[in-house]
Amino acid sequence: MTLTTTTGPATSVAQAFFCLLLCIPWGSSCPPSCQCTERAGAKAVLCSSQHLEEIPKDIPRDVVFLKLDANSITRIPSNAFRHLSHLEEIDLSRNAIEKIDRAAFKGVAAGLRSLDLSSNRIRSIPKEALLALNARLRLANNPWHCECALQEVLWEARLELDSVQDITCHTAPRQEYVGKPLLQVLDAGVNFCSVRQRTMDVAMFVAMFAWFAMLIAYVVCYVRHNREDSCRHRDYLSSLPSAQPRADTASTAL
Template sequence: MTLTIVAAGRVTQAFICFLLCLSWGSSCPPSCQCTERAGAKAVLCSAQHLEEIPKDIPQDAVFLKLDANSITRIPSNAFRHLSHLEELDLSRNAIEKIDGAAFKGVAAGLRTLDLSSNRIRSIPKEALLMLNAKLRLANNPWHCECTLQEVLWEARLDPDSVQDITCHTAPREEYVGKPLLQVLDAGVNFCSVRQRTTDVAMFITMFGWFAMVIAYVVCYVRHNREDTRKHVEYLKSLPNTQNPAETISTVL
């Protein structure tokens, strides 16, 4: 009888745990709507005045829309638990910063990532190059430099929006306001500019070290000469008991 009660209690606990896990896995954030699209869960959080990414997004979400909010940053591992995610829309927010591991955990299955119409000036290369998703990066105040150029060359960009990746700022004023693709097609290579800058900095550093070594050698020689002169003068001031030249040669 006691064993039966214990067994029944364990079954009840397991069933309650199952219900809680099922409820947690399929829950929906209060500011979002969760629907089914072709048998896949879609989480719709558009235009909800969100300032950060909700932390209770269902794990089985396949489509996630967070567009038209006030999100300013995508922190590391923000979507790590969403292993089924295929489409992610973060357009029309106020995103300024994206961490290098922002999309860690969704790289394998993510097919579309929309970051257009934000406030992104630069983005860590590792945050995007690990993705196989088609990227939309248009209408951001981009600073055109080597990292953005490498993203353009190596990432999968949406061909319909690539012309709208415009240089808001750039190393040279003549590039400002122009599409990045147009600037690169004209033969500009931002990475070579950075390499030349690095080479110049290295040359200046090496020259500085060389100048320090020369200065040290000169000071060392001068110091030794002064010590030798003082020593010779001291010897000359001694009583002249023998030939000064012999005394000096003997001491040396």
């Protein structure tokens, strides 16, 4: 006897639905308030102007382009993008970012091509967070405090040329640098790293002088204390009754 299997419409639909589920990659869900699209085979997550206060946790792992601009994000924590190994572009412009952790971009340093941090509230940034990146950086329109770390970023990182002039000193060690583009200040011969080195040298000199003064004070106190002990011991010996008169009396009696 030969058994024949017939496939009805309901069975075909079920099989097609099952195949569709198998084709959907893990982690491809889209974060709330975001739009997930695909451009020429590259996935993009668009979360612009969504009043976000932090970076979404459920971004698909295979995202290539990530737009988080025009939100209210205040911080980029360590390992914020570590699971996004395919990421090539991040747009974090026009947020309220004030703090960037040292390991904020750990895990995406190799493949990242573009990082936009312009128009935020960044005053300073750990150089370790940016110097490991190969990405083109946009850092313009932030209230920068001009210091050695920012100078090293300017010289060593890959900055977008059209945005370098907009990296302005909002605060600086000297008032005359405030309001000027950092590149202009550096071109004038200012070296914030040498200023920091001089400050460290002065602090070290002050610390050494204080240590030497404490050593001298200890020696003086030690000598004075020993002198006082010697004086007390001498006074004690002089106060003891002398044995010589008794010897004289004994000889007279004989």
